[in-house]
Amino acid sequence: MFHPWPWYVAGPLIGLFAPLLLWLGNRLFGVSSNLRHLCAAIQPRRIPYFGYDWRREGGWNLAFVAGIVIGGILAGVVFRNPEPVAIAASTRASLGALGIHDFTGLVPRELFSWRMLTTPGGLIAIVGGGFLVGFGTAYAGGCTSGHGISGVANLEVPSFIALAAFFAGGLLGTFFLVPLALR
Amino acid sequence: MMDLRHPDRRREAPEGGAINETEDRPTSRPSAEMFGTEPSRGAHAPGLWVYLLVGVAFGIVLTKSEVISWFRIQEMFRFQGFHMFGVFATALPTATIGVQLLKRRWRRTLGGDPIAIPPKHLGKGVRYAVGGTIFGLGWALTGACPGPLFALLGSGVGVIVVAIASAMLGTWTYGLLRSRLPH
DSSP: OOOOHHHHHHHHHHHHHHHHHHHSSOOOSSTHHHHHHHHHHEEESSOOOGGGGGHHHHHHHHHHHHHHHHHHHHHIIIIISSOOOOOOHHHHHHHHTTTOOOOOSOOTTSSSSSSGGGGGIIIIIIIIIHHHHHHHHHHHTOOOIIIIIHHHHHOOHHHHHHHHHHHHHHHHIIIIHHHHHHO | OOOOOTTTTTOOOOSSOOOOOTSSSSOOOHHTTOOOOOOOOOSSSHHHHHHHHHHHHHHEEEEEETTTTTTHHHHHHHOOSHHHHHHHHHHHHHHHHHHHHHHIOBBBBBTTBBBOOOOOOOOTSSSIIIHHHHHHHHHHHHSSOOOHHHHHHHHHHHTTTHHHHHHHHHHHHHHHHHGGGGO
């Protein structure tokens, strides 16, 4: 209950959500659409991209995301793993060289805290990173769940391209932007 | 402006009978264009609470498997550990087998609706390559894709709410620039 789950338990479970949602209500598993639904709900200017009935199209997915938050509370607070994430010693060394020394919790407090939000590094990682996630997933039409799992499971060529691009971008980000944020 | 819709995806008459007049707007049919399937609606469709519960399960799996951990994402992009690769390597075949069985063998949702996933439109593929790379950069910086952002929020990393707001701003910016971007 308190221990983290190994990949061979977690991976197959994660893979079940795409067919499960399809079977339940013909819904395509994909989380990034919710960023669009949230914008459509607010609709700060009348942009056509957000001009649809967000309750009808996205109500189910927003309920799904509310569930993810609750799941995070259950697994990350109530049944929290007290140990640091057991990453490879080489990763600890690499990150240590970049200035990360606190390995407790799921994310480094030296980057993700309210205090860091006022520093250039925190701004790059939290605000900049968030913006790139929102812009990139909307442009690509999906994220790790929508393309990486749903699209690949439906054997869609665009999703294979997107998944390769996610990884390429991740490598660039890791070796060029993360060091910038931690400088 | 380039029409990004797939030719097969014409707006059908909504339940009221009248054809919507916004036919030629690029967002005229979000549920088929971006959200994929024609979902189950009506009395036999699952209620929002069902999706909420599925979301809770997904949030627990994401958190307990540590795929929402910035440390795990760094370990993956530095090729220093197997955990994330193991998750993908088991999630993808599970999802693919499940989705293909549903599409080809069972063909019906729980409520008896036909399962049909319209194909994604490849076009020139620019949106998948460029959008995907931009998302990847953000994935490395925040250490989270959209699902994990919400799970992290639940697991007590409060400042992630800023990353989510920034991701919404990113999606909104895409909506603003959409007609000027190559797809």
